[in-house]
Each structure stands twice: as C-alpha cells, then as structure tokens.
Amino acid sequence: MAKNLHGVHSPLVFDLLNEVFNNQQSYYAFDEIEFIKNQLSQSKNSIKQIEHGAGSRTKNESIKTVSTLVKKVSIPVQQGRWLFNLVRYFNPDNILEMGTCIGISTLYMALENKNRPIVTLEGNPDSANIAQNIFNKLGLKNILLLQGEFENTFETSLNQIKKIDFAFIDGNHRYEPTINYFNKILPFINEQTVLVFHDIHWSRGMEKAWHEIKNHPSVSVSIDVFFMGILIFRKGIVKQNFVLK
Ligand SMILES: C[S@@+](CC[C@H](N)C(=O)[O-])C[C@H]1O[C@@H](n2cnc3c(N)ncnc32)[C@H](O)[C@@H]1O
Numbered sequence: 001m002a003k004n005l006h007g008v009h010s011p012l013v014f015d016l017l018n019e020v021f022n023n024q025q026s027y028y029a030f031d032e033i034e035f036i037k038n039q040l041s042q043s044k045n046s047i048k049q050i051e052h053g054a055g056s057r058t059k060n061e062s063i064k065t066v067s068t069l070v071k072k073v074s075i076p077v078q079q080g081r082w083l084f085n086l087v088r089y090f091n092p093d094n095i096l097e098m099g100t101c102i103g104i105s106t107l108y109m110a111l112e113n114k115n116r117p118i119v120t121l122e123g124n125p126d127s128a129n130i131a132q133n134i135f136n137k138l139g140l141k142n143i144l145l146l147q148g149e150f151e152n153t154f155e156t157s158l159n160q161i162k163k164i165d166f167a168f169i170d171g172n173h174r175y176e177p178t179i180n181y182f183n184k185i186l187p188f189i190n191e192q193t194v195l196v197f198h199d200i201h202w203s204r205g206m207e208k209a210w211h212e213i214k215n216h217p218s219v220s221v222s223i224d225v226f227f228m229g230i231l232i233f234r235k236g237i238v239k240q241n242f243v244l245k
Pocket residue numbers: 050052053055056073074075076098099100101102103104105106121122123124127148149150151170171172
C-alpha cells in the first residue's frame with residue numbers, strides 16, 4: 001500500500017515516504033523473519049495471558065495459541081518492514097522496545113544491524129521465553145530481553161542503554177499507561193531521538209493519548225501513518241503534524 005503526501009513540503013517527510021513507507025526493497029532479514037513467522041503460525045502451543053493491559057485485539061481470552069499470537073498480536077509483515085526501514089533510515093545508537101510478545105517486531109529492528117543494542121521489555125513470562133528461544137536460535141547477541149512489568153523493568157533498561165535513541169512502544173494500549181510511558185521516556189531523549197507508538201488509533205484512549213503526545217511542546221514533527229505514530233524531536237524546525245494516507 002503506497003503512502004501519499006498531499007500539499008505539504010517537508011524534506012524529512014518526503015524522505016521517509018521514499019526510504020521507509022514506499023520502499024519496496026527486500027532484505028534477507030525479511031525472508032528470515034517471515035519464515036519464522038510462518039513456522040510459528042503452525043504452533044498450537046498455548047500461552048496463558050496476563051492482565052496488564054489491552055495488548056491484543058482479541059479480548060476476554062485467558063489462553064492464546066502461539067499461532068494466534070503470531071497472526072493477531074504480532075506486528076503484520078508490512079508494518080514490520082516499515083519498522084526495519086525506519087531503523088535503517090534513522091540509524092539510532094540503541095533501541096528500546098516496550099512489548100516484545102514473542103519477538104517478531106524485535107526481530108525486524110534487531111536484524112537491521114546485529115551490532116546495534118536493543119533492549120526489549122515483556123511482562124508475560126511464557127511469551128518472553130518463546131522470544132528468547134528465537135533470539136538464541138538465531139544467535140542474536142544484540143538483544144537484551146527483560147521479563148517483568150514495564151514499571152519494574154524500565155529503569156533496568158535505562159541502566160543498560162543510558163539514553164533512548166529510538167523506541168517502539170507497543171504494549172498496554174490504553175490512555176493512561178501510554179501517557180505514562182511517554183513521560184517516563186522524555187527525560188532520556190535527545191534531539192535525534194525517534195519514538196514510534198504502535199496502534200495509535202486502536203481505541204479512544206489511544207486516540208486521546210496520541211493527540212496529547214503529538215502536541216507536546218518537546219515534539220517538533222509528528223507523522224501519523226495510521227498503524228503507527230512517529231515523533232521527531234529535532235530543534236530548529238517548524239512544528240508540524242503530518243498524516244500520511
Ligand atoms: C501488542 S503485544 C506486542 C507485540 C510485539 N511488539 C510484536 O509486534 O511482535 C503487547 C505486549 O506487551 C506486553 N505488555 C503489555 N503491558 C505490559 C506491562 N505493563 N508490562 C510488561 N509487558 C506488558 C503484553 O504481554 C504483550 O505481549
């Protein structure tokens with residue numbers, strides 16, 4: 001699905017369109033990740049769900065198969081490739097992910113450069129185990145998976161990476177937690193930091209949170225690509241909120 005930009009002139013957003021969202025280039029990593037996704041989507045092993053937020057679209061279920069997690073909770077292929085392209089484009093020194101699940105989005109970010117450190121946080125021990133096994137199998141040494149509630153693991157993650165250059169926030173899709181995570185991250189950002197919030201239109205709460213976050217004075221550019229919202233903090237550019245359709 002090609003994205004379009006009507007009537008706005010921003011070199012950064014123009015670049016993002018070409019290099020990230022409309023970039024059709026295929027990488028070996030895509031085959032590797034999508035092969036693993038296919039394998040996992042056959043698995044009927046079940047995982048007990050933990051109530052820490054509205055993490056998936058399928059509600060009122062306490063047990064999910066790995067197959068369901070791959071198909072309904074993990075990032076879809078197109079969005080995963082965008083994430084890979086975003087990391088490739090911005091080339092951050094480190095990455096923080098909130099919401100590993102079984103590690104699919106982590107792989108899209110980690111395989112772009114196997115030397116770039118990425119810390120990923122997951123509360124569900126069973127999901128975290130599956131993710132860790134996949135990372136081990138692929139011999140990925142750049143991923144540190146911290147299992148536990150975000151509230152408890154966030155600080156430990158900061159001990160590891162000290163500052164946040166790129167973050168993908170994809171857990172607990174409700175208003176208050178989302179605002180809280182944004183506020184927790186803010187003291188650790190710099191001018192080059194890029195934050196990506198997943199599922200910004202998932203619920204009324206997420207809509208409200210995205211509206212507040214993108215209008216925060218520290219944000220210089222926000223880009224809404226429907227499934228995700230991207231925040232840029234560069235100084236010296238006119239504040240603008242873009243919507244790519
Ligand atoms: C939508 S899933 C993440 C999907 C993953 N990013 C992907 O695309 O492959 C959200 C994950 O966040 C975790 N989560 C939600 N709230 C959490 C919290 N407060 N602490 C720790 N983990 C949490 C859930 O267990 C769930 O696995």
